[in-house]
Amino acid sequence: MTRNPVEKNSVVEKAPVAEKTAVTLLGLGAMGTALARTWLAAGHPLTVWNRTPARAAALAPEGARVAKDIADAVAASTLVIVCLLDDASVDEALAGADLAGKDVVNLTTSTPVQARARAEWARACGARYLDGGIMAVPPMIGVPEAGGYVFYSGSRDMFEQYRQTLGVPARTTYVGENAGFAALHDVALLSAMYGMFAGVAHAFALIRKEDIDPASLAPLLADWLVAMAPSVHQTAEQLRSGDYTTGVASNLAMQVAGTPTFVSTAEQQGVSPELLSPFFALMRRRLAEGSGENGKEGEEGLTGLIDLLVH
Numbered sequence: 001m002t003r004n005p006v007e008k009n010s011v012v013e014k015a016p017v018a019e020k021t022a023v024t025l026l027g028l029g030a031m032g033t034a035l036a037r038t039w040l041a042a043g044h045p046l047t048v049w050n051r052t053p054a055r056a057a058a059l060a061p062e063g064a065r066v067a068k069d070i071a072d073a074v075a076a077s078t079l080v081i082v083c084l085l086d087d088a089s090v091d092e093a094l095a096g097a098d099l100a101g102k103d104v105v106n107l108t109t110s111t112p113v114q115a116r117a118r119a120e121w122a123r124a125c126g127a128r129y130l131d132g133g134i135m136a137v138p139p140m141i142g143v144p145e146a147g148g149y150v151f152y153s154g155s156r157d158m159f160e161q162y163r164q165t166l167g168v169p170a171r172t173t174y175v176g177e178n179a180g181f182a183a184l185h186d187v188a189l190l191s192a193m194y195g196m197f198a199g200v201a202h203a204f205a206l207i208r209k210e211d212i213d214p215a216s217l218a219p220l221l222a223d224w225l226v227a228m229a230p231s232v233h234q235t236a237e238q239l240r241s242g243d244y245t246t247g248v249a250s251n252l253a254m255q256v257a258g259t260p261t262f263v264s265t266a267e268q269q270g271v272s273p274e275l276l277s278p279f280f281a282l283m284r285r286r287l288a289e290g291s292g293e294n295g296k297e298g299e300e301g302l303t304g305l306i307d308l309l310v311h
Contacts, residue, residue, distance in 0.1 A: 020044040021165040024077040026070070026093060027108070028055040030138045032083040035107075038142035038169040040064060049073035051093070070097050079162060080127075083107040087114045100126035103158050105166070107132040107150070111187070112180030119154055119179035130154040130162075131179045133186025134170070141169045149173050153181035196225065198275045205271045235303050244300035253298030256280075256287050282308055 020043045025036050028050035039046050040063050049067040050056040056066045067073035074080055074097045084090050087110045104127045106118055115131040122129035136148025149171035152159050159166070159174050166172050175181045203221055204214055238244045245251075259280045266273040282305045287298055 021079055021162065022077040023047070023165065024049070024067070024073050024080045025083065026050075026073060026080065027083040027085075027089075028052075028059070029083070029085070031107075031134065031141070033059070034138040034141035035081070035083060035169045036064060037062065039165075041142070042168045044165065044168070045077075047073055047076035070094065074098065074102065079103050079105065079165065081105045081107060086110070087118070090118065102127045103130075103162070104128065105130045105132060105152075105162070107134055109133075109186070110183050112184040115153070115183045116178070116180040128155045128158045129179060130158055131182045133182040135186065135189060136170055144171070151175050151182040151185045153177065153183075153185075154179040200225075202266075202271070202275045206265065206269050209270060234301075235306075238301075238303040239306065244303040248299065248301040250301070251299045252283065252287050252301060252304070255302070256283050256298075259283065279305075 022045040023039050024047045025032060025039070026049050028036060028048060032050070033055065036046060036048055036059055040059070045065070046059075046063070047065045047067050048056045048059055049070060049072075053066075056064070060066050065076065067076060070093060074094075078101070080099070080102050082090055082094070082104065084093060085108070087108060090106065090108050099122065102125075104122050106115070106129070110118070110131070119129045119131065130152050131154050133151040134148075135151065136146070140146035140148035150166070150169070150173070152166065152172055152174050153176050156174070156177055159172075163172060175185050200221065204217070207214065207217060234247050238246060262276060263273050263280070266276070283302070286304045286308055
């Protein structure tokens with residue numbers, strides 16, 4: 001008779017379950033609360049603090065430990081994540097806190113200069129530092145299919161150590177050891193977004209007084225913007241090569257010649273051209289100053305306008 005290799009009284013050892021990283025979260029606005037709930041749902045021990053205690057207390061039934069003050073919150077975990085209103089709020093909240101030996105992740109919206117200064121401040125406090133730029137709104141947090149993610153910059157070792165924990169609320173994208181790069185990527189992408197919104201606002205304004213359903217224009221507009229989006233790759237390659245004429249289908253001279261039509265149409269529709277006029281002015285200036293290389297004035301596309309913006 002074949003014997004079972006596992007005797008009746010033998011003990012089968014289970015693989016140890018990895019402990020979830022303990023997290024301290026400072027700041028429970030809409031974004032902070034969304035972050036908190038994803039870490040709690042994933043089983044991470046979470047200590048929370050908020051200037052308004054009621055917001056922290058609301059998370060206690062979900063398993064969060066509510067710190068009595070900043071000192072208590074910081075002492076609770078090695079990983080301290082900050083998500084406050086602005087850079088001044090970070091100063092105020094962490095003034096006097098003992099951050100020696102802590103790993104600080106700052107998800108507070110800031111400028112690149114502020115982020116670099118905050119990294120130096122953290123080092124002076126004896127802490128490691130990561131800066132973050134959140135490319136999501138609160139409803140996207142904890143919903144992978146929503147497409148949200150967070151830029152991180154600063155200590156690479158620290159990012160690698162906490163990559164899994166930081167990836168719980170949203171996908172992570174590390175952009176370099178320069179602490180200001182996360183904020184810079186964040187603002188660059190959001191600036192492009194607002195430029196797009198400006199164009200969309202102008203487009204809808206043009207039809208506002210006409211018998212045209214905005215809902216009928218919306219899909220056409222969305223599809224057109226999607227079709228134009230890949231042009232950013234050509235712009236990037238032209239900036240890298242320094243040749244702004246490569247692959248240009250509609251040159252600057254041709255585009256400048258067409259701008260009066262856009263301005264006239266706006267005037268005839270009773271729409272202010274103020275969202276378009278600054279860009280058109282840059283186009284005319286670039287053409288007037290002589291664009292292109294080897295006598296190819298006007299043969300480049302729009303990439304040269306970027307050089308006019310950089311001081």
